[in-house]
Amino acid sequence: MDGTVRSGPGPETRESGTQTDSKTQGHGPRLSKVNLFTLLSLWMELFPQEPAEEEDQGQIRRMGLVVVRDGKVMGLHCSGAELHAGQAAIIQHGPCLADCQLYFSRRPCATCLKMIINAGVGQISFWPGDPEVSMQTFSTTSHSNTAGFHSPPDGITEDAALDAVATEKLKSNSRPHICVLLQPLAPGLAQFIGQTSMECDFMERVMDDDPGLNSEALYSSQRRKHLKDFSQHFLVGTSQQHRDILRRMGLENFCVEPYFSNLRENMRQLVEVLAAVAAGVPLQCHGFYREQCPASKPSLPPPLQEGVSQEVARHCIIQARLLAFRTEDPKVGVGAVIWARGLSAGCDGTGRLYLVGCGYNAYPAGSQYAEYPQMDAKQEDRQRRKYRFIVHAEQNALTFRTREFKPGEPTMLFVTKCPCDECVPLIIGAGVTHIYTSDQDRDKDKGDISYLRFSSLKGVNKFIWQRSPSLCSVSSPHVVNGYVGKHSRQSEQESHSNKKLCTRSQDSPSIS
Numbered sequence: 001m002d003g004t005v006r007s008g009p010g011p012e013t014r015e016s017g018t019q020t021d022s023k024t025q026g027h028g029p030r031l032s033k034v035n036l037f038t039l040l041s042l043w044m045e046l047f048p049q050e051p052a053e054e055e056d057q058g059q060i061r062r063m064g065l066v067v068v069r070d071g072k073v074m075g076l077h078c079s080g081a082e083l084h085a086g087q088a089a090i091i092q093h094g095p096c097l098a099d100c101q102l103y104f105s106r107r108p109c110a111t112c113l114k115m116i117i118n119a120g121v122g123q124i125s126f127w128p129g130d131p132e133v134s135m136q137t138f139s140t141t142s143h144s145n146t147a148g149f150h151s152p153p154d155g156i157t158e159d160a161a162l163d164a165v166a167t168e169k170l171k172s173n174s175r176p177h178i179c180v181l182l183q184p185l186a187p188g189l190a191q192f193i194g195q196t197s198m199e200c201d202f203m204e205r206v207m208d209d210d211p212g213l214n215s216e217a218l219y220s221s222q223r224r225k226h227l228k229d230f231s232q233h234f235l236v237g238t239s240q241q242h243r244d245i246l247r248r249m250g251l252e253n254f255c256v257e258p259y260f261s262n263l264r265e266n267m268r269q270l271v272e273v274l275a276a277v278a279a280g281v282p283l284q285c286h287g288f289y290r291e292q293c294p295a296s297k298p299s300l301p302p303p304l305q306e307g308v309s310q311e312v313a314r315h316c317i318i319q320a321r322l323l324a325f326r327t328e329d330p331k332v333g334v335g336a337v338i339w340a341r342g343l344s345a346g347c348d349g350t351g352r353l354y355l356v357g358c359g360y361n362a363y364p365a366g367s368q369y370a371e372y373p374q375m376d377a378k379q380e381d382r383q384r385r386k387y388r389f390i391v392h393a394e395q396n397a398l399t400f401r402t403r404e405f406k407p408g409e410p411t412m413l414f415v416t417k418c419p420c421d422e423c424v425p426l427i428i429g430a431g432v433t434h435i436y437t438s439d440q441d442r443d444k445d446k447g448d449i450s451y452l453r454f455s456s457l458k459g460v461n462k463f464i465w466q467r468s469p470s471l472c473s474v475s476s477p478h479v480v481n482g483y484v485g486k487h488s489r490q491s492e493q494e495s496h497s498n499k500k501l502c503t504r505s506q507d508s509p510s511i512s
Contacts, residue, residue, distance in 0.1 A: 029185070029186035029187065029188050029189035029192055030186065030189070030327065030328075031185075031273075031322075031325045032183050032186070033071060033326070034125075034182070034183050035182070035183055035185070035273075036322065036323070036325070037066045037073070037125075038103055038182065038270060039273060039274055039322050040064070040076065040103070040319065040322060041065060041105040042064060042127070042230075042234060042270065043318065043322065044064030044065065044076050045064035045105040045106075045233075046064070046233075046315070047078040047312075047349050047350060050351060059133055059134050059159060059160060060109075060133060060134070061079075061106060061130060061134045062079045062349065063079045063084065063085045063105050063106050063108065063132050064077070064078045064079075064105040065077040065078070065085035065088075065089055065102060066102070066103040067093060067097065067100050067102055068100060068101040068103065069099070069100045073355070074100065074355075075089055075092060075355055076319070076350075076355045077089050077092070077350070078348065078349035078350060079132075079348065080346070082348075083347040083348045084108070084109065084111070084132065085108075086102075086104075086109075086112025086113070086115065086116050087112055087348075088349075089102070089116070090112075090119060092354065093119075094119070095119065097116070098122075099120065099121070100121050100122060101122055101123040101124075101125070102121055102123070102124045102125065103125050103126075104124070104125065104127070105234075106126060106128075106132055107126045107127075107131035107167065107249065108131075108167075109131070109132040109133045109163055109167070110163050110166035110167045110170060112132070117170060117176055120175070121176050122176055123176055123177045123179070124178045125178075125179055125181040126180065127180070127182075127267065128180055128249065128251055128254055128263070129236040129242070130236055131167075131245075133159060133164075135245050135249065136245070160248075161248070164249045167249075168250045182262075182263065182266040182267060182270070184262075184269065185269045185273070189325075190272055190273060190276070193276050193277065193325060194223070196333075197276045197277055197279060197321075198215060198279075200280045200281075200321070200416070201417060201465075202280055202282075202286075202317075202438055203215060205438055205465055205466065206218070206282065206284075206285075209467045210285075218282060220279075222282050223276055223278075226274070226279055227271065227275035230275055234271055235264065235267060239260075242264065243255045246260075273325075277318055277321050277322055277325075278318055280321065281314055281317055281465075283314055286467055286468065287313070287465070287466075287468060288307075288310065288314075288317075288436050288466075289463060289466055290461060290462070291463070291464050306410065307436075307463055312353070313436050316337055316339060317414045317416065319335075319414070320335035320337045320393075320414050321335055321416050323335030323336070323337070323359065323360045327360045327361050327362060327393075328361070328363050328390075329362070329386065329390055331386070333360065333361065333416075334393040334417045335358070335359075335393050336358060336359055336397040336413060336414065337357075337397065337413075337414045337415075338358065338397050338398070338401065338412065338413050338414075338432070339355060339411075339412050339414070340353070340405065340406065340409050340411045340412070341353055341409055341411075341412070342354060342409060354403075355402060356397075356402060356403060356411060357396075357398060357399075357400055359395070359396025359397035359398075360393045361390050361391065361396070362396065363389060363391065364391055372389045373389065387449050388448075392420070393415060393417075394427065395422075395423060395426060397413070398426060405430060410433045410434055411430075411431060411432050412432070413434065413435050413436070413437075415436070415437045416437070416438070417437065417441065418437055418438060418439045418441045418451050418454055419451075420441075420449050420450065420454075421450045421451065421453045421454075424454060424457055425453075427460065428459065433460060434460065434461045434462075434463060435457075435463065436463045437462075437465070438464070438465045
């Protein structure tokens with residue numbers, strides 16, 4: 001589908017930040033934009049589905065899609081029982097797709113591709129595994145020749161073979177650049193993501209609630225399970241099986257070495273990152289549970305009381321955690337995603353949910369990274385601290401939102417850290433109805449940044465990451481008379497290694 005393989009090492013370059021035009025080496029590695037958007041597309045393919053939508057859809061494979069404009073995520077989509085991810089994007093964005101970049105978790109089918117090309121998108125990127133019209137769906141029925149088309153190889157349905165021919169024809173006549181964009185991880189990033197995930201706020205809360213647990217053993221077991229599942233799902237089996245799929249799609253050029261090995265190695269690295277990030281939010285005995293107000297009267301009307309399932313909440317918080325690894329904050333990486341629930345059910349894989357905005361903490365757009373202080377709060381000179389310059393993840397999600405909040409529609413903020421006093425008024429003013437977060441920093445005052453207003457936040461449903469209330473005894477400090485109260489805290493001292501997130505990296509370009 002593409003004569004260019006962009007998946008290997010090359011001459012070193014420095015990438016500008018998504019938000020700033022940086023020319024200065026930062027404090028550590030960070031996800032490149034290409035790999036972040038690819039990871040989000042892979043994760044969207046695994047968006048939790050309703051039971052009715054989990055039925056076998058035959059030859060059509062589920063797919064995730066990320067719509068990007070000017071480095072900002074404009075849409076997160078996945079296939080549903082009735083609509084493909086590409087079709088969902090067309091319906092939701094329409095002509096706004098012009099000049100956007102689309103990141104698919106696998107090659108789109110011809111039905112989607114023709115509409116996307118027609119919308120005038122600027123670039124289409126996909127992972128060349130088993131495509132949307134699966135090449136691994138076997139048929140025992142022999143097919144007769146079609147005009148201008150040879151009989152498909154054994155084990156491939158005629159529809160899959162015809163779709164491969166059609167997509168290649170659409171590609172060769174299209175204006176958008178259609179390619180594979182994968183980059184090797186920055187040195188040390190995989191280890192950093194693993195360590196940070198094992199010590200994130202969600203794991204920290206699990207350890208607070210059960211001090212007898214071995215955090216490293218719990219994290220490692222979760223990571224191994226996810227790695228096995230994700231590898232089987234995305235890596236197309238053995239190298240030979242992957243080569244066979246590429247040839248069936250007409251992508252023989254991807255089978256040439258060293259392109260093919262680079263392709264699989266870069267995807268393997270991304271799968272490992274996805275497994276590491278997912279392992280840092282272990283459901284098990286924990287989840288997101290509503291923090292009840294002491295008063296019996298609900299703070300919001302009944303239609304706005306409902307939240308999302310534990311599976312969807314966890315999926316969205318992992319989206320936010322992936323975004324956090326693109327941060328420009330040298331000490332604490334925070335990610336935020338805002339979803340709204342429409343009044344009518346959609347036909348794609350997210351049901352009634354649609355993306356409002358997402359972001360991570362970063363310096364103001366268009367600024368030079370080196371112009372701002374980089375030291376953390378331990379530095380004595382307050383004038384040289386970062387806090388007055390960093391734009392918070394919630395602030396970026398609200399600033400670069402893709403659509404306005406609609407009255408009567410629940411709007412849910414998923415953020416990896418307890419909202420600070422600077423963000424709480426914005427959350428209220430914007431009309432957020434639900435917050436899903438960890439409250440490890442609740443009621444703390446760190447001088448330059450405080451978390452005192454979150455506890456008194458009114459008119460918003462707060463879903464806090466905690467042990468399941470059904471597992472808590474009456475005497476537990478977490479649930480008293482049905483009220484989830486402030487839990488016991490560990491020492492204020494924080495390990496620099498478990499909070500520091502990177503600011504700059506060298507992103508190797510792709511091989512062309």
